[in-house]
Amino acid sequence: MNTRRYIRERFFPHLWCPGCGHGIVMSALVGAVDSLGLSQNEVVVISGIGCSSRMPGYLDFHTMHTLHGRALAFATGVKMGRPDLTVIVPMGDGDAAAIGGNHLIHAARRNLDLTAVVLNNRIYGMTGGQSSPTTPEGDRSTTAPYGVLDPSFDLVELARGAGASFVARSTTYHAQETRELLAAAIAHQGFSLVEVLSQCPTYYGRKNQGGDAVAMMKTFKQITAPAGSQRAAQDPGLITRGILVQEPRTEYCAAYGELVRELSGHEE
Amino acid sequence: MESRSLKEELSVLIDVDWCKGCGICVAFCPKQALSLDEHGKARWTGPEDCVRCGLCQMRCPDLAIELR
Ligand SMILES: Cc1ncc(C[n+]2csc(CCOP(=O)(O)OP(=O)(O)O)c2C)c(N)n1
Ligand code: SF4
Ligand code: SF4
Ligand code: SF4
Numbered sequence: 366m367n368t369r370r371y372i373r374e375r376f377f378p379h380l381w382c383p384g385c386g387h388g389i390v391m392s393a394l395v396g397a398v399d400s401l402g403l404s405q406n407e408v409v410v411i412s413g414i415g416c417s418s419r420m421p422g423y424l425d426f427h428t429m430h431t432l433h434g435r436a437l438a439f440a441t442g443v444k445m446g447r448p449d450l451t452v453i454v455p456m457g458d459g460d461a462a463a464i465g466g467n468h469l470i471h472a473a474r475r476n477l478d479l480t481a482v483v484l485n486n487r488i489y490g491m492t493g494g495q496s497s498p499t500t501p502e503g504d505r506s507t508t509a510p511y512g513v514l515d516p517s518f519d520l521v522e523l524a525r526g527a528g529a530s531f532v533a534r535s536t537t538y539h540a541q542e543t544r545e546l547l548a549a550a551i552a553h554q555g556f557s558l559v560e561v562l563s564q565c566p567t568y569y570g571r572k573n574q575g576g577d578a579v580a581m582m583k584t585f586k587q588i589t590a591p592a593g594s595q596r597a598a599q600d601p602g603l604i605t606r607g608i609l610v611q612e613p614r615t616e617y618c619a620a621y622g623e624l625v626r627e628l629s630g631h632e633e
Numbered sequence: 634m635e636s637r638s639l640k641e642e643l644s645v646l647i648d649v650d651w652c653k654g655c656g657i658c659v660a661f662c663p664k665q666a667l668s669l670d671e672h673g674k675a676r677w678t679g680p681e682d683c684v685r686c687g688l689c690q691m692r693c694p695d696l697a698i699e700l701r
Contacts, residue, residue, distance in 0.1 A: 368696055377651055378695060384655035388694030396691070538661075540691035578694070579660040 371395045371405065373425050380419060384578025386537035386563030387417050390484050391424070393540055393561075394453065397547035398426075408451045411440045413465060415457035416491045417484035417563070434465030437472045440479050448478070448618040451551060458485040462498040462518050469558075473527035476555045477617040482547065483520055483558065486565035494568030505572045524558040525610050531557035532610035536585035537564060539606065549608065555616045562589070562604075643685045643700045645677040651697035658689035658698060 372395070381387050398408060408426040412418035414433035421428035427450070431439045436454045444452045461469050461483045472479060488506055489495040496506040496513050499520065503512040524532045531553040535543040543561055550557035564570060564581035575581045590597040592605040645666070654673035666679035667689060675697070677683065690698045 367701075368690075368699060372696065378653065378697075381694065383653035383694075384657060385694055388696060389692055392691065392693070392696055537692070537694075540688075544691070578655050579657055582657065582661070582692075 366396060366399050368395055371425055372423055376423055379423055381416060382567045384566045387484050389537040389540055390561050390563055391420050393544040394547055396544040397551060400548050401551060403451055409443055410453045411436050412455050413460045415460045417455055417457040418460060420455045434460050437468040441477055444477055444479055453480045455482045455484060458483060458487060458499040459489045459497040462520060470527035473524050473529035473556050475617045476530050476614055478554055479556055480550045481558045483560045484563040485560050486563045486569055488565055488569040490565045490568055494572060520560045521609050529558050529610060530555035530612050530614050533608045534560045535606050536562040536589055538582040538585040645683060646699045646701055647675050647677060648697045649674045651695045653695055657692050661692055662689055
């Protein structure tokens, strides 16, 4: 695959720190789009604000860099106006689950055909390592020097509970799996969320003795297992990977289009 | 046979201007075919051991590696 076809080379080398997992997710996303044979003109990538949200700047699709936490709202507008386009929304865990938590649950509930990709580094990277809703209880951050007291969100369960019709999880260590899951999520008709555990060696790693990027990726390998595998069954403490929800139901644009046709009294 | 023809066709190309020396490709190459040079940049030092699996390209956070 010719990756460079899909990126804005003039902005490289990119601004992410050495070893930051976000670039691996971006690479997997480009691979997923390529594997689906989509043309660059049919893809829109919309983000909010954060290190992860820098992604659209580097990608040569239709792109929007909007407001922290609000990318799904902008994406809803784009998709409702142009249901023919493929809309992908890369988000940070803070972006998705803190300030943007309401947009996330309602986008999932509506089942609008969007693909949300949450790059979960369990911290606010861009602003200097504050806790996020996915920082594991007891872990340290700039705002929790003695460890976070709040229990963390499980993004997969959050999306499932809110009604997402496709939910998957992987990690940057499992780059090929991430690419395949992203392709399946984009192909899915309805709201899909893919959580990718991504390393922030600069803040999360440093604050939690996580080691460098390589060590953090090794940890992703150790603490996860494919859903349904023997390893996952033997150790319920492991984080499951793979497609975790896949329940087709009426897509919002389709229902809306039908209503419009009905009310305007003619069928197409 | 298959891998021999692949070996003839594909090279692991590293853009040293984009590489930030994180060492991910080196650590996870199944054949130890990569290493960091004295400037901290990744180099394809073992083309004869390389099986062209593409893992290095997939895991490079800087999109600095291409199999071509
Ligand atoms: C309305 C608003 N509130 C706060 C901020 C400051 N801010 C920028 S990015 C960010 C959080 C970044 O963390 P995350 O979304 O997890 O992404 P990461 O940088 O870790 O990829 C915050 C709080 C902002 N830009 N806008
Ligand atoms: S601060 Fe963390 S998330 Fe942001 S670019 Fe650096 S490593 Fe990546
Ligand atoms: S993974 Fe990429 S950025 Fe890191 S050392 Fe290898 S080529 Fe350089
Ligand atoms: S293609 Fe595979 S074997 Fe060759 S250098 Fe890359 S990771 Fe190593």
